[in-house]
Amino acid sequence: MITNVVGKRIQRIGIQQKVTGKTKFAADLDIPGALTLRVYRSPVAHGIVRKIDTKKAEAIEGVVRIFTAKDIPGKNLYGIINRDQTVLADSKVRFIGDPIALIAAENEKSAEQALKALEIEIEELPAVFDPLEALKPDAPRIHEKGNLLFTRKIKRGDVEKGFSASDIILEETYETNMLEHAYIEPESGIAYREKEGRITILVTTQNPHADQAQLAAILGIGPENVRVIQTETGGGFGGKLDMSVQPFLALAAYYLDRPVRMTYSREESFQATAKRHPLKIRMKTGATREGKLMAVNAEIIADTGAYGSYGIAVATRAAVHATGPYEVPNVAIESKAVYTNNNWSGAMRGFGVPQIAVAHESQMDKLADSLGLDPISIRMANAFKVGSVTPTGQTLRASVGIRETLKKIRPYYEKFSREIQETQHPLPQGVKLGVGVASMWYGIGNTGHPNPSSAQVEIDETGKITLLTGAADIGQGSDTVLLQIAAEVLGVGTEEILLVRADTGLTTDAGATSASRQTYISGRAVYEAATKAKEALLKKAAEIFNAPSSLIVCDGGYFYPQYREYQKIPFGEVAKRAVQADGVIRGEGTFNPETSSLDPETGQGIPYTTYAFATQVSLVRVDSVTGQVSVIRAASAHDVGKAVNPSNVEGQIFSGVAMGIGMGLFEQFFPNKTKSFDTYLIPTALDVPEVTPIIVEDPEPTGPFGAKGVGEPALIPTAPAILNAIHQATGRWVNRLPADLETIRGLVPPEEK
Amino acid sequence: MEEAELGNEIVEISMQVNGVSVVLRTPANRTLLSILREDLRLTGAKEGCGIGECGACTVLMNGKAVNACMVLAPKADGARITTIEGLGDEARLHPLQEAFVKHGAVQCGFCTPGMILSAKALLDENPNPTRLEIREGISGNLCRCTGYQQIVDAIEEVAARKQGEES
Amino acid sequence: MSYPAFRYTAPRTTREVVETLRIAKEKGIRANVLAGGTDLMPQLREGTTTPEVVVDISRIPVLKRIERMGNEIRIGAMVTHAELVTSELVREYAGVLSEAAKMVGSPQIRNLGTLGGNVVNASPAADTIPALVILEAKLVLKGPEGERILSVTDFFTAPYQTVIEADELLTDIVVPLPPPSGRAVFLKLARRKAVAIARMNLACMLYYDRQKETFEWVRLCVGSSTPRPVRMTEAEKALIGKPFSTEVLQEAGRAAAEQMVQLSGLRSSTAYKKPVVGDLVMRAVRMAVEKG
Numbered sequence A: 001m002i003t004n005v006v007g008k009r010i011q012r013i014g015i016q017q018k019v020t021g022k023t024k025f026a027a028d029l030d031i032p033g034a035l036t037l038r039v040y041r042s043p044v045a046h047g048i049v050r051k052i053d054t055k056k057a058e059a060i061e062g063v064v065r066i067f068t069a070k071d072i073p074g075k076n077l078y079g080i081i082n083r084d085q086t087v088l089a090d091s092k093v094r095f096i097g098d099p100i101a102l103i104a105a106e107n108e109k110s111a112e113q114a115l116k117a118l119e120i121e122i123e124e125l126p127a128v129f130d131p132l133e134a135l136k137p138d139a140p141r142i143h144e145k146g147n148l149l150f151t152r153k154i155k156r157g158d159v160e161k162g163f164s165a166s167d168i169i170l171e172e173t174y175e176t177n178m179l180e181h182a183y184i185e186p187e188s189g190i191a192y193r194e195k196e197g198r199i200t201i202l203v204t205t206q207n208p209h210a211d212q213a214q215l216a217a218i219l220g221i222g223p224e225n226v227r228v229i230q231t232e233t234g235g236g237f238g239g240k241l242d243m244s245v246q247p248f249l250a251l252a253a254y255y256l257d258r259p260v261r262m263t264y265s266r267e268e269s270f271q272a273t274a275k276r277h278p279l280k281i282r283m284k285t286g287a288t289r290e291g292k293l294m295a296v297n298a299e300i301i302a303d304t305g306a307y308g309s310y311g312i313a314v315a316t317r318a319a320v321h322a323t324g325p326y327e328v329p330n331v332a333i334e335s336k337a338v339y340t341n342n343n344w345s346g347a348m349r350g351f352g353v354p355q356i357a358v359a360h361e362s363q364m365d366k367l368a369d370s371l372g373l374d375p376i377s378i379r380m381a382n383a384f385k386v387g388s389v390t391p392t393g394q395t396l397r398a399s400v401g402i403r404e405t406l407k408k409i410r411p412y413y414e415k416f417s418r419e420i421q422e423t424q425h426p427l428p429q430g431v432k433l434g435v436g437v438a439s440m441w442y443g444i445g446n447t448g449h450p451n452p453s454s455a456q457v458e459i460d461e462t463g464k465i466t467l468l469t470g471a472a473d474i475g476q477g478s479d480t481v482l483l484q485i486a487a488e489v490l491g492v493g494t495e496e497i498l499l500v501r502a503d504t505g506l507t508t509d510a511g512a513t514s515a516s517r518q519t520y521i522s523g524r525a526v527y528e529a530a531t532k533a534k535e536a537l538l539k540k541a542a543e544i545f546n547a548p549s550s551l552i553v554c555d556g557g558y559f560y561p562q563y564r565e566y567q568k569i570p571f572g573e574v575a576k577r578a579v580q581a582d583g584v585i586r587g588e589g590t591f592n593p594e595t596s597s598l599d600p601e602t603g604q605g606i607p608y609t610t611y612a613f614a615t616q617v618s619l620v621r622v623d624s625v626t627g628q629v630s631v632i633r634a635a636s637a638h639d640v641g642k643a644v645n646p647s648n649v650e651g652q653i654f655s656g657v658a659m660g661i662g663m664g665l666f667e668q669f670f671p672n673k674t675k676s677f678d679t680y681l682i683p684t685a686l687d688v689p690e691v692t693p694i695i696v697e698d699p700e701p702t703g704p705f706g707a708k709g710v711g712e713p714a715l716i717p718t719a720p721a722i723l724n725a726i727h728q729a730t731g732r733w734v735n736r737l738p739a740d741l742e743t744i745r746g747l748v749p750p751e752e753k
Numbered sequence B: 001m002e003e004a005e006l007g008n009e010i011v012e013i014s015m016q017v018n019g020v021s022v023v024l025r026t027p028a029n030r031t032l033l034s035i036l037r038e039d040l041r042l043t044g045a046k047e048g049c050g051i052g053e054c055g056a057c058t059v060l061m062n063g064k065a066v067n068a069c070m071v072l073a074p075k076a077d078g079a080r081i082t083t084i085e086g087l088g089d090e091a092r093l094h095p096l097q098e099a100f101v102k103h104g105a106v107q108c109g110f111c112t113p114g115m116i117l118s119a120k121a122l123l124d125e126n127p128n129p130t131r132l133e134i135r136e137g138i139s140g141n142l143c144r145c146t147g148y149q150q151i152v153d154a155i156e157e158v159a160a161r162k163q164g165e166e167s
Numbered sequence C: 001m002s003y004p005a006f007r008y009t010a011p012r013t014t015r016e017v018v019e020t021l022r023i024a025k026e027k028g029i030r031a032n033v034l035a036g037g038t039d040l041m042p043q044l045r046e047g048t049t050t051p052e053v054v055v056d057i058s059r060i061p062v063l064k065r066i067e068r069m070g071n072e073i074r075i076g077a078m079v080t081h082a083e084l085v086t087s088e089l090v091r092e093y094a095g096v097l098s099e100a101a102k103m104v105g106s107p108q109i110r111n112l113g114t115l116g117g118n119v120v121n122a123s124p125a126a127d128t129i130p131a132l133v134i135l136e137a138k139l140v141l142k143g144p145e146g147e148r149i150l151s152v153t154d155f156f157t158a159p160y161q162t163v164i165e166a167d168e169l170l171t172d173i174v175v176p177l178p179p180p181s182g183r184a185v186f187l188k189l190a191r192r193k194a195v196a197i198a199r200m201n202l203a204c205m206l207y208y209d210r211q212k213e214t215f216e217w218v219r220l221c222v223g224s225s226t227p228r229p230v231r232m233t234e235a236e237k238a239l240i241g242k243p244f245s246t247e248v249l250q251e252a253g254r255a256a257a258e259q260m261v262q263l264s265g266l267r268s269s270t271a272y273k274k275p276v277v278g279d280l281v282m283r284a285v286r287m288a289v290e291k292g
């Protein structure tokens, strides 16, 4: 298909404001007279709040009001999947940082004094920080229903038979690290009550419509009485899917006749918000001598910390993706999400898949190593193709680009390997080089749940086009991509469309900006909306030209009958006439990819309509003396269906590699120890190599112009590729993230250094 | 006399901000960042950490990149400060801003003002940096979104263009 | 986040600074000297330092000079890391200090942070300190009674602890010109390539006589590994008078590792640091010798 706007490197919407510093993030908004909010947080990991005395704090000058659980008018329980989290503790606190009281004050200083003056007594309870301990019958009980949040099982074929038919069986355990999203913009928002009583919240978020619903429940009012407007959002990576400052802002605005504002410090952002689930994985893989996978059996334990958040989704995704993008006839997976008194874990770029990929990709390389196969060949021998059946029993019907990504990566694998052999200057003692490959698959959208999106395209009598979408652009670029899709359909440029986005007062629900779903799902909704709007115009143009509408061309901002371009009429003119005749044109688009819920016992079903695929190779330098590992080069090939905006896709690939380097080599969040960016290290420009992005386009028939998604896939193969490269360099496997100084130093015995 | 030597809680600061003289009285226990953001409403400089680790608050002080969160406000007395607002506007983008736009070197944009100012300081000092030197020059600016590559591309292009103009 | 209130003063002379500190001390008022601020500012935010008076020493021109005086280089306490990196004098005569300064924080931090601040803060991980130790630098402290000069190794007592009095100001760091035959190396080991606290850093300077095939003299200091910065004398001894060979290097590495453990005792980090110290010493010595 020839496209004019889709597939082009269109400038990102709003980028001019961003480079000039004009863009207003929530903390930049000027709200005269706004009160400051601060939260008193639990200093203990597990306990019962026995007493809250606010008198002294309230007496402090400038303190306007102090809220506790009893002030919550609606339900003091929220959570995106399972509701188990309190806005302010009603009796129990479950991690260090659990909110207990909320202070509204005239200024920062008074709020801080009030924090110190609050008299709060907590009876400390025994706490548990290890998910395996938490599962024991005598473990401290963190939630009423027990510490097991959820179990996901997937069963297909007969694993025992599969293992007996295998020539080689490998069983290993893996552990992944607790991570912080570390978006550079800390959580922030403002709220006020409008004259008519509606509570309006402007906030950094990935999830405006879900926020609205949850806030309405907390306040005990109808959702129409809450308006959530997404402010420009400085990154999210899943960490802004759960609410942060929203409930506090809403509660204060509900009671007080003053605007309120709240911005987390970096320290509070680290302490109070979700983390990436650390996983413990036992994986047993069987294969034939030729490297054909016969069976995979895995047990996964995810530490969801104090609250569920997205724990169920993470446990499910880890299970669904546990085999990697390979045909495996016999599969038995059990994946659990378990409560502990650690910081709560939630969604983070990839929902469990970056973690499980460490296991399945290490297993692939271990098999290849034992069988004397090269890492690309063994993957190719097993990779999905059209017609393959996944562990959940789904037959892949189209857009299965994994093999193409492997093909595209092979030359880089060979090139990097050659570079090692041809390295001229001798390396310092103990320094070794290695090349590593890893692949991944990633289902787009929510797992086995409906996840609809909607959008509207409106055209008024002046020809002005407006695209309305509830999708929150958090920096990844969905605004631009959605405009490109609408513009392509309507035959105009993106600059001719006005965008209204992510405001529950003006736009309809597009679902969360998560699961790499906005391009595919909201993109398709936009496509539908624009198509409907265009049809109305085509009808009018057909009348004007007195020709069937199927023969009318809409392109370059004009309408004309096929082969009679000289008769062209401007888009605006047709719009004007159409609107005069029939009123404002409004194309309504929705899309909900086909999924079916997974069987609770066997996990069989259709978790997603479509999947993204990728393969990455990296060249790594391992200093076995110091334990330092650096990634020197990387190439990453991604099947995105169709790159609506190649610059954006490449940007996601670079971004994913960088984040994966942090995950693989040094990021680790220690509950109650990690406070800020001085101890939580994310990659700097010097820690990231030059990356070659490779775009593979195996179109997805249900996607807009064939597009799928790339946001999370970009990250997933990075850490496993690094681990596999470390093995090639040192002959040793690392089964535990991060592969930090101590791990690597201990890996290689002195005589090999 | 003796007490006077111990100074005051309120100080007077005069500085040039983006070419404009500014005089203000303020408690001494504040940062340059809070003066810029709260008193002067120049919100291009961001607070990402407040402890000198992220670079989101980077501004130029007497031509050098500094973390505005690490500068006690009275230290800026007499200084020349350049914030992103003083670099260029949409009608007349600074070449670095233009290159960032062209290369898509921006995602969420939260790190961008600080990143561009670090890049400017780098190029002012070293007009012809290698890619590695560019990476060093922006190593105090964390970006979680872009993976830095398009940022390096953008800065490299400006450097190359400058070189071209000079030769 | 608001910082505790304090009074602020920015004297124009070192004498005024000392006078201010003296008055504060006399009155029992907590006073902190503010140099570049890169250590003090985070402490103010965290609330770990709560000064009643902040004495800003950035308005004193003499503290910013770098001068050669006879056989010494005198570096004012307010000279920034960035200036150490670019200063011709420092690069020529105390290159290892330049190298070390280049490893500090980020470009922004190097523009603010000062050598004097780095020294007085006395972090065991400070990058410039091992360099100063092997340069046998001296520190000039000015107090109400006048100046005293001490060797950099006598200045530190424990992590973040020094002998400086509340009414004293570090004014200068004096670096005697090292013998021109010396070859120096600075290595930093951290979890990340920039803006990272050293897991270990090492400064080494030596003269290897190729004719005689012996190490004539060696100075070694490993940071972030001992409670206070010291010369790795045992390792130095293991090298001096010996030829450049794997066995000799190994012996020096072993000696350094043992000295570290002896000084800092067994800690959770010892399992990593002990072997690494040894290997890093070997690597640094080799690199220095290879410099010719």
Ligand code: FES
Pocket: B046, B047, B048, B049, B050, B051, B052, B053, B054, B055, B056, B057, B058, B067, B068, B069, B070
């Ligand atoms: S806010 Fe200043 S460095 Fe992070």
Ligand code: FES
Pocket: A184, A234, A235, A475, B106, B107, B108, B109, B110, B111, B112, B142, B143, B144, B145, B146
């Ligand atoms: S663009 Fe988001 S942090 Fe850099």
